[in-house]
Amino acid sequence: MAFDWRIFRTSHRNPAGSELDRITAYCGGAMRGVVGVVAAAAGLLGAAPPVSFAWLGPAIAIELAWTAVFVWAALRRRRLASWPMACDIAVTIALCLTQAHLVSNDALPGGASWVAAVTTMTIVCANFTWRPHLGVPAGGVVALAYLAGVGLAGATDGIVTAGIHLVQITATATLMTLLRTQSAVADDELGRLRNVQRAEIVRRERRADERAQNRRVHDTALATLTVIGTGGIEKTSLVLRDRAAADLADLEHMAATAQPPAGPVLLDERLRALIARSGLRIKAELTRCTVPWEVGEAFAGAAAEALGNVARHAGVDTALLRMTVAPDEVLVEVVDEGRGFDPGRVPPHRYGLRESIEGRMRGVDGSTEITSGPGGTRVALGWRP
Numbered sequence: 001m002a003f004d005w006r007i008f009r010t011s012h013r014n015p016a017g018s019e020l021d022r023i024t025a026y027c028g029g030a031m032r033g034v035v036g037v038v039a040a041a042a043g044l045l046g047a048a049p050p051v052s053f054a055w056l057g058p059a060i061a062i063e064l065a066w067t068a069v070f071v072w073a074a075l076r077r078r079r080l081a082s083w084p085m086a087c088d089i090a091v092t093i094a095l096c097l098t099q100a101h102l103v104s105n106d107a108l109p110g111g112a113s114w115v116a117a118v119t120t121m122t123i124v125c126a127n128f129t130w131r132p133h134l135g136v137p138a139g140g141v142v143a144l145a146y147l148a149g150v151g152l153a154g155a156t157d158g159i160v161t162a163g164i165h166l167v168q169i170t171a172t173a174t175l176m177t178l179l180r181t182q183s184a185v186a187d188d189e190l191g192r193l194r195n196v197q198r199a200e201i202v203r204r205e206r207r208a209d210e211r212a213q214n215r216r217v218h219d220t221a222l223a224t225l226t227v228i229g230t231g232g233i234e235k236t237s238l239v240l241r242d243r244a245a246a247d248l249a250d251l252e253h254m255a256a257t258a259q260p261p262a263g264p265v266l267l268d269e270r271l272r273a274l275i276a277r278s279g280l281r282i283k284a285e286l287t288r289c290t291v292p293w294e295v296g297e298a299f300a301g302a303a304a305e306a307l308g309n310v311a312r313h314a315g316v317d318t319a320l321l322r323m324t325v326a327p328d329e330v331l332v333e334v335v336d337e338g339r340g341f342d343p344g345r346v347p348p349h350r351y352g353l354r355e356s357i358e359g360r361m362r363g364v365d366g367s368t369e370i371t372s373g374p375g376g377t378r379v380a381l382g383w384r385p
Contacts, residue, residue, distance in 0.1 A: 016186035020179055021079040028128045029074030032088070035121040036067030039114040046114065048104040055101035063118065066091050080129040089138055092122040096145040100153035108153055111161035119146045120168060127172040131180070139169040265296040271303060271321060271332065278307040278319075285322040289330055295383055298360040299332050302368070305356040306334035306379040314338025314377065330383050337376040357381075 040060045047056055066088065073084040095102065095115045107113040122142050127135035143165035150158035268286040275282045291299070303321065310319045320335040346353055357379065358368045366383040 014183075014187040015190060016183040017180070020183045024128045024176075025074045025077065025079045028080050028125045029071045032074070032121050032125055033067055033071040035117055036063060036070075039117045040064050040067075042117070043102065043114040046104060046107055048106065050100070051104055052101045055098060059095060059098065059102055062091065063095065080125060082129065085126060085129040085138075088122055088125065089142055092118055092142055093145040095119075096142070096149040097152065099146075099149040103153065105154075108150060108155040109157050111164060115149070116146065116161065119143070119165070123165060123168050124172050127169065127176050132173045132177060135176070136169055136173050139165070139172075143169065263293060264290045265293050267291045267296050267299055267330070267332075268323060270296050270300040271323060274300065274304050274307060275321070278304075279311050279317075280307060281318045282307070283318070283320045285320070287323050287325045289323065289325045291330060291383070291385075292364075295330075295364045295366070298364045298366060299330075299381055299383070302357045302360045302379075302381050303332055303334055305360075306381075309353075310334070310336045310338060310377070313341065328384055330385070332381040334379040334381075335376065340372040340374050340377050343370050343372055 040063055043056060043060055047053065070084050070088055074080055095118060099108070099113070099115050103113040103115055119142055123139040126138040126142070129135065130138065143162055146165065147158045147162045150161065267289045271286055272284065275284060307319060307321070310316065314336045316336055316338040318336070320333070322333045322335065324331045324333075343353070353370065357370075360366075361368045361381055361383070364383060366381060369378075369380040369382070371378045371380075
């Protein structure tokens, strides 16, 4: 069995966690970008004494430039990384501590300044980036820097804004903890599902390999033994010697588990090779046709079993092997004028029809239609490209 273990690979070891990282990166980057631009515009439009343009101009330029870098890093990496977040905290702390030169006295009370907006966004992004053991202290440092900057600017209500920042830190950390916990639960469930799928794939592949080997044993050694047991061939017959040698070669090839050849095959040539081995007088009506290797094997194996059934059960020594090729279907038919049988009364344990014919075609997404009666039997094998 040639099994491709690459089907077990996944693009992410933790897909739910990776998706959460991607969403928070896009959301955090977008929010940081919007707030950065709006805050810069508000800072310029709201400039009033004691704001110094010698301080405000470079601060706005640095804020806009850093905002662009932060957004680029978030979108490019599809996650909020530690180094952009650390730099963002450093830039925000610098803005907080220089509020006396950047924010007018009217905007300081109540946390209504453009620096306060940047501070809030940095606190949120810190908890987006890190788990609480890092995100909460980082947000606290930024909040303390804002409080210190307000005090240096001479404002007296910084405690109210600090309380707001504390609520923001707590709420964001709690939300991200819940989301990360649920994503971990989802990843565990997905991991269990992958393990079940892997076990099922292995079981199915092993079962398919067993069925393929059983078909070949049925079509070779067991078929020969059946002919001998029913008196269809003499023990001393040269035909028996040749047939037994061919069966042995086939079983040895199967035991070697050689890798099957790749590429297309000529189906008509594969079918012509069956005629000499069938022991029947066969009228062949074959059309030139190329099919994938595994499809050719299925057609040839199923047709060989159908011809073998004619020889063993039909009571005639002639048959028709016909192939027709249409744009949407390849059809191979084995037709005889023998005694016929009732397909509905074939016992389930009879392997020939169920696996050697129907199972083979089903394995390549093909179809099988069997009609039989007193006037003969028709086995139609179909496959759609």
